[in-house]
Amino acid sequence: MITSFIHRALEGKIVVAVATLLGIAVLVPALNLLTPPDSAFHIPTYVMALFGKYLCYALLALALDLVWGYCGILSLGHGAFFALGGYAMGMYLMRQIGPRGVYGNPILPDFMVFLNYKELPWFWHGFDWFVFAMVMVLLVPGLLAFIFGWFAFRSRVNGVYLSIITQAMTYALLLAFFRNDMGFGGNNGLTDFKDILGFSVQADGTRAVLFAISAIMLSLCLIVASAITRSKFGKVLVGVRDAESRVRFLGFRVENIKLFTFVVSAMFAGIAGALFVPQVGIINPGEFAPANSIEVVVWTAVGGRGTLIGPIIGAILVNAGKSFFTGAFPEFWLFALGGLFIAVTLFLPKGIVGTIQHGFRTRRAYKAAAEAEKGRDAPVAIAQAAE
């Protein structure tokens, strides 16, 4: 059962994408570690870290695409799941600092000492254990998505309304995490990480491995997403997107379908956040900002929602553009991003990959129609005459 589920996922494009990602996972770290710095093939660590970040964003975009592109739920709060995953990882990394903090407290992270905490808040317990933290990376975003979705989908909050309340959700979390007494480091967030599983987060080797893991996780999630979307469930999802009431009247529980997808998507986003944090070295409440979540929507739209490869390409392209612009002409970045938003919605509503695919599809449809020409029967002839 599972094998056929996975087998179905490995359709042509996905295989190519996964192979490419796995190739990158090996090649980039190899070029970073094994070539001498003056070699033409050398990839500097900061470039690798940058691309590692893009891969996390790509995973976040893939997560959003699952709910938006396939299920029609435009979440403007996916940044919240990303940030929660990031915080879970950040909490693990904070606990790893141990007595090496500025205040040298073996248990309490620096900010807690600074804020006069006497003991570790209950929700910080267990985070010194890697496995526990990784479970939380999935569980916390998943649980939030479950609770939120359970209410929202049951009461059939739809379309724009849903988008707006997801935005309110991430905004509320933004405000909450800015508070010092939440116990997550207030507006400074969590930072000054030392090591992960005993390896220094600064070391080239660790960074290379983190990069490789990001690429591998992205491939895995891509395969899972592909398996989901190519199953009958995936077809139901698209049905929900295009004609929700039809799905309902066919006897499907739309709320469960949405809820499952939303939770899986939130977990993807959580994983992305968890991989992001050790690579950039900080997580702060800014990640909850509604603007961040909206930016994810653009990556997805640019690449092509409703395709799985599209959001990955979109996220990488837009962020590469951002890195370039903010380096070369900082004041133009927002013009470029804003212009991109407008241009994509006006001229490229299907996104890059979507537009290319659509081209193929229409060619195929023509061929099919030509075939049908030969063997059609009476009512169809009439029907087409009526068109």
Add this chain to the structure above:
Amino acid sequence: MNTIAETRTKSLLYLENVSVAFDGFKAINSLSFVVEPGELRAIIGPNGAGKTTMMDIITGKTRPDSGTVLFEDSIDLTKKDEADIAQLGIGRKFQKPTVFESHTVWDNLELALNRDRGVFGTLFYRLTAEDKTRIEEILETVRLTHRKDEYAANLSHGQKQWLEIGMLLAQEPKLLLVDEPVAGMTDAETVETAILLKEIAKTRSVVVVEHDMGFIRDLGVKVTCLAEGSVLAEGSIDFVSSDPKVIENYLGR
């Protein structure tokens, strides 16, 4: 209503004294209506008579303010939602054809097939030989075999109507509610559709709402005329169309 006792024992669908109002406007007004197993029933009535609203009530989309709605004499439909009711065996075709346009004709039918509709059931679903045969049969019935691999978006209006009927068949309902199936169809398509519905009605109950009197005549079945949310007349087409109230309310306009 002295016949309640008898009708109740053998009805498939039973509505009694059903009323619903929207902002004080009574769209359905003490409507009572019975469909027997295996029956093909036509419903006519002027625009705004409440025909679609009645279907909304039966399928759980709209909750009635008062009244009884029973399926198979025992199941209270007013307590259930759309998905429950569909799973009980009531299929519905919308007034505006509603199919999954970005799926192929085949996928549309596969989705509609009466199989496990849960999240995990669908995630791990595999097309069996039996299901394949069933879909092929339905494709034949709705005359879409040659277009099975095309996107539903590319179908003509009439073909979409048929595809939707095909999806309802795949659902294997005991009762089929069909809202204005021939609106926008050519005459030839209309004739074909009447034949199709009669064929379908051999194995299940069907309720058809239609305006097209020619089509109703083609069906040749018992007709109920609705107006202002309640039943005006019921009987053969000739009986109903000679009823002075019906002429005044509907035909004569």
Add this chain to the structure above:
Amino acid sequence: MLIRLFSLIFLILSFAAPSFAQSDPKPLINHLAKADFAEAEALLGQIAATGDTRVVPALQAFSDGDLYFRKSDNLVFIGKAAGAGFDLIDPVTGASAGQAAKNAVTKIKINNNLRRVIRSAMGGLTLMSPDRGVRLSAADAVLRSPSAENLDLVEAALAKETDREVKARMEEARAVSVLSSDRSVDEKRGAIQTIKALGGRNALGILGSVSGSIDASLKPDLDAAISAIQSEQQLWDMGQNVWYGLSLGSVLLLAAIGLAITFGVMGIINMAHGEMVMLGAYSTFVVQQLIRDHAPGLFDWSLAIALPVAFLVTGAVGFVIERGIIRFLYGRPLETLLATWGVSLILQQTIRSIFGPTNQEVGNPSWMSGSFPIGGMTITWNRMWIIVFSLTIFFALLFVMKRTAYGLNMRAVTQNRRMASSMGIKTPWVDALTFALGSGIAGIAGAALSQIDNVSPNLGQSYIIDSFMVVVFGGVGNLWGTLIAALSLGVLNKFLEPVTGAVLGKILVLVLIILFIQKRPRGLFALKGRAVEA
């Protein structure tokens, strides 16, 4: 502040005092040089009893620790540090009395008890001032720190007083002093009634402070008075909270009202709405700049001039956005969201490039500053005007929508575009004008908000989520719903704040709205019918 009071007192005294002099206060003051605290207190009583208001500066100096005596002759002076030594000032006449080295004088010791005595003594003295304002503030001073010693003075002043307001205040001051004196029980009972009528936190404090020492037979009266004041106080506090809430609500209303048109009526998810508000605020800034440079006399009119300018500027921008982008996206609401977000980024960056990223200074015209009291509440003028203003805009808009031909066309187009156009309504025009109207109103809101908020390129961002919440909470397409939602969210916020703190209050409100939308997905006042379900 203190200095000002000081010089004011001097000024008054230079005209007034000698006529009241009953005996010369100077020897009494000189006695302070060698007095211990208890003696000093007695001396202060005698000084006050002279009724000579010229001594006030000396008393003030004593209280501030600026009173010194010269070691050589034990004469007392007001000392002002000057270089290595002191300038000496005569304590009664205020005339300069030469200089002294640091070690030639000694500071006269003071403690808090003496300070209190001084305060009441000064209050009593200035009660006799010929200046009405001084008498009034003197009565207030007695009210704030009553003492039995002042009672005779207050009563003497009261007998002379003719001004109604001052007299009333002195009555109160007298009542307060009576309570801490050894007057008869009946007199005290009357005083309690007077203080009760006075109300407010002060009265509560006074009654509370005597409750330990007062005659047992007065206890019931006292307790009744205290609880009466307390419940009245609670009412006023509530009133003040409601006022703050309404004021916040009116800000929300201002921010949301344009969106109620572009989103609520037209269905465009206009993420650039906040930037329209921001453009309005910047228009105000530019107008004020021009007025400052070219016609400073018109400054008080700057807001009145800025309002139409803001409306036209943002309206024009809105028009361009609708014609250039949004009209291609009707029927694809989620994509208008993306495109307008893009617009918002561009507008923000444009403003940032032109004016820089920092806050701009927008001034308040004089009629918008200051405050006035209503009973136990304080009302600031700018909040007052914002409320009036937001309601005015609201009702003007309601009028346009419901009573004009244009409003009718607009509603026709939004309800059934095809039907409207087949009836000869130029739908593209109506669309563009409606969007321009919504944007223009956002601009006006920005002009108003520039008075109470920082004008920066990020101004719009801080309002956009709140605005959407208000419109959704109130029910899309329903202007009244927007009004009620804005005001009730504002009040709710202000009532939560004291309990939970501002941030947590805001979070709670957001969560409440999210939950509320689950219950009523179409908001408080939903439009019903099939059209909205499609």
